[in-house]
Amino acid sequence: MTWTYDITQLATSPMMQVRFRIGDTLSTEPLVQDEEINLAMAQRGSLIGAAAVVAHAIAARFSRLSDTETGNARLSHSQKAAQYRRLAVDLEALDESIGGAMPYAGGISRSDKRSREIDPDRVRPSFTRGMTDYPVAGGQAPDGGERP
Secondary structure, three states, X not given: OOOOOOHHHXXXXXXXXXXXXXXXXXXXOOOOOHHHHHHHHHHOOOHHHHHHHHHHHHHHHHHHOOOEEEOOEEEOHHHHHHHHHHHHHHHHHHHXXXXXXXXXXXXXXXXXXXXXXXXXXXXXXXXXXXXOOOOOOOOEOOOOOEOO
């Protein structure tokens, strides 16, 4: 298990961006391992969504611990759990408000267009170019084949 944070990689490393979002930037007090962040990024389609998953995991970790009091010192794990739960909810709302997914514009490249046209799981469009080229009843071309 590893823990890494390098502020110089913040603009280019998704791992560093997730750590930054959840505040896990102190090597002396690591909250989650790199492998846990990698799992969250694999589960969610966005960095903010991954940060929300990690924040929920941190909240769950603190929820398992009991609050302690020794003399004048008090260690409140329940308060930390509540704060990370709120952070997770805020991150989920932010992720939802910005879409959480990248927009896609199809048909820009020929290879992309062709791969989508031959995808057997693709729903056939109701209207296509050339659909009235063979106005034969039943929708078949003169050679007996199916219309394009």
